[in-house]
Amino acid sequence: TYRTFLEEKGQLQLTKSDQGAIPLRLDFIMADVKKSILGFEDVVVTTANDVKAILEDVQENGIKNINAGLYGWQKGGLSTGKPWKTEWSNAIGSKKDFTTLVTKASDEGISVAMAQNYVWINEEQVKFTSNAAKHMNGWYNRYYVDPDQFPINVYSYAKPAKSAKWLSEQAERLESIGLKELTVEGMTNILISDNATKDPMTVTDTMKLFQETVGKVSDQYKISASNHNAYMLPYVDRYLKAPVYASQFIIETDTVPFLQMVLSSDMEVYGPYSKFSFYTQGDILRMIDYNVFPSFVLTKESSHYLSDTNASEFYSTEYALYDQTIKEIYDKVNQALNQVQQA
Secondary structure (H helix, E strand, C coil), X not given: CHHHHHHHCCCCCCCCCCCCCCCEEEEEECEEXXXXXXXXXXXXXXXXXXXXXXXXXXXXXXXXXXXXXEECCCCCHHHHCCCCCCCCECCCECHHHHHHHHHHHHHCCCEEEEEEECCEEECCCCCHHHHECECCCCCECEEECCCCCCCXXXXXXXXXXXXXXXXXXHHHHHHHHCCCEEEEECCCCCCCCECCCCCCECHHHHHHHHHHHHHHHHCXXXXXXXXXXXXHHHHCCEEXXXXXXXXXXXXXXXXXXHHHHHHCCCCEEEEEECCCCCCCHHHHHHHHHHCCEEEEEEECCCHHHHCCCCCCCCCCCEHHHHHHHHHHHHHHHHHHHCCCCCC
């Protein structure tokens, strides 16, 4: 009933795709920053050439239907990369390296997306004074993390107008490398107001602006998003990190794959990363039961290099440790779900 309701509102459009192998999502952490004697320095754990080599290896293991997301792909890495720029770094990958990666992957039927958060900001990226949204009390919305654990420990939320502007500018810049897909973070699942003295915005204003901006970008790019809000449904092609456990906000006897049943005929839905406590036999069966596809987050180098960065939450990501796990989990899920796609 809810799916029909969304279809009648134009929020969902039933799609039919060719039967065959299910897709696999591979996200890559490429770089982040750690403190140095003067400021910050990049910690590179995956280069553009590394991504190309890993994708080739996964294909050689018999998995052909792949899409990938690249996090921390420019100078400044995951935490301090500018959300409106394309500051290529030779240590991570030059513009030519990424152009080659995107082109080569496309030739092999692999979609590659640059990933960027356009809402979650810190003062190593931008100054809060002209870019951060204000609370109704006139203060900037600030979020603090443990300074003993993370080199960057104060975050804020960008003004909605800034987020929209940054997405449009970066999307335009990324055209030049032949990119066809973006992973949009922040704008798709964070909704805030801005109580600035000049040009304030309500939550409703923000929602309309984000719909308009992402909608315009989706005319050119395929959009992936993590656990996005319902008003973004018309513009998103891939739903990442779909919830598969109860929120525990309401006590019920059991969980059901409500979200997955609503969206199964409209977009690709992926489960949480199949590591980080989502890799057991029970979890594999839950993926099949919920009709969600496997996803992994990877690096070329050992994840211990990220221990002094804000990306330290990715504590086990080295591809060499997981190449067989990826194949084993994918094969088990694919054996069941490839027979019932679009059912």
